Amino acid sequence: xxxxxxxxxxxxxxxxxxxxxxxxxxxxxxxxxxxxxxxxxxxxxxxxxxxxxxxxxxxxxxxxxxxxxxxxxxxxxxxxx
Amino acid sequence: xxxxxxxxxxxxxxxxxxxxxxxxxxxxxxxxxxxxxxxxxxxxxxxxxxxxxxxxxxxxxxxxxxxxxxxxxxxxxxxxxxxxxxxxxxxxxxxxxxxxxxxxxxxxxxxxxxxxxxxxxxxxxxxxxxxxxxxxxxxxxxxxxxxxxxxxxxxxxxxxxxxxxxxxxxxxxxxxxxxxx
Numbered sequence: 001x002x003x004x005x006x007x008x009x010x011x012x013x014x015x016x017x018x019x020x021x022x023x024x025x026x027x028x029x030x031x032x033x034x035x036x037x038x039x040x041x042x043x044x045x046x047x048x049x050x051x052x053x054x055x056x057x058x059x060x061x062x063x064x065x066x067x068x069x070x071x072x073x074x075x076x077x078x079x080x081x
Numbered sequence: 082x083x084x085x086x087x088x089x090x091x092x093x094x095x096x097x098x099x100x101x102x103x104x105x106x107x108x109x110x111x112x113x114x115x116x117x118x119x120x121x122x123x124x125x126x127x128x129x130x131x132x133x134x135x136x137x138x139x140x141x142x143x144x145x146x147x148x149x150x151x152x153x154x155x156x157x158x159x160x161x162x163x164x165x166x167x168x169x170x171x172x173x174x175x176x177x178x179x180x181x182x183x184x185x186x187x188x189x190x191x192x193x194x195x196x197x198x199x200x201x202x203x204x205x206x207x208x209x210x211x212x213x214x215x216x217x218x219x220x221x222x223x224x225x226x227x228x229x230x231x232x233x234x235x236x237x238x239x240x241x242x243x244x245x246x247x248x249x250x251x252x253x254x255x256x257x258x259x260x261x262x
Contacts, residue, residue: 016202017201017202017203018201018202018203020122020123020125020126020129021202021203021204023126023129023130024125024126024129024212024216026129027125027128027129027130027131027216028129028212028215028216031216054130055129055130058103058130058131058132059130059131060131
């Protein structure tokens with residue numbers, strides 16, 4: 001978990017969604033961004049840390065920063081390809 | 082409205098050192114509500130990660146892509162001892178299996194399961210299929226079972242490709258993950 005400082009392009013509020021919907025929605029959202037743009041995902045899925053690590057490893061997109069605020073995990077992902 | 086998407090692929094290094102996209106090949110063979118979710122959840126997840134995904138719908142699985150049935154799939158409590166009690170507050174009140182066979186029990190179990198999915202904000206089957214198509218998942222309908230079960234190609238949703246098992250096996254042979262569901 002790091003500090004969220006990077007300016008973001010879009011926020012994706014996936015709170016209340018169960019796995020796999022946060023990553024599926026992220027996959028849909030990131031395809032609409034330009035290279036280098038950052039989407040910030042909000043989720044309360046407790047398994048999201050492992051899921052986001054696997055998702056970014058598979059897609060090649062970059063997990064720029066993440067934070068836990070209360071019960072909400074926030075992940076900043078940059079489109080790389 | 083589906084916006085223009087710029088796809089990306091997930092790459093895995095194959096044995097000869099070449100880069101190729103990861104691929105998931107699924108066979109969806111069952112047409113009940115509970116069995117329709119797993120292939121679609123896995124497919125949309127993999128596609129969201131940039132994998133190439135194909136689902137081969139065969140036997141009752143054809144009803145998942147059948148326009149008249151896909152949003153009316155049901156689950157039966159009969160023969161399923163894992164079906165939870167209807168009242169969460171009374172976990173000891175399990176429904177005896179023979180009662181599950183009474184008229185109306187399938188509808189009740191279906192309503193209950195749809196309620197779980199709704200509360201979890203999991204997309205209904207039809208919406209998961211739309212997401213799958215948007216993310217480029219290939220939907221193959223088994224053309225033998227279309228004939229055997231009397232399904233007309235026009236009964237199936239748009240974007241479905243009729244294919245035989247040789248064509249699907251050719252796709253699956255190049256897959257990193259293959260599952261029969």
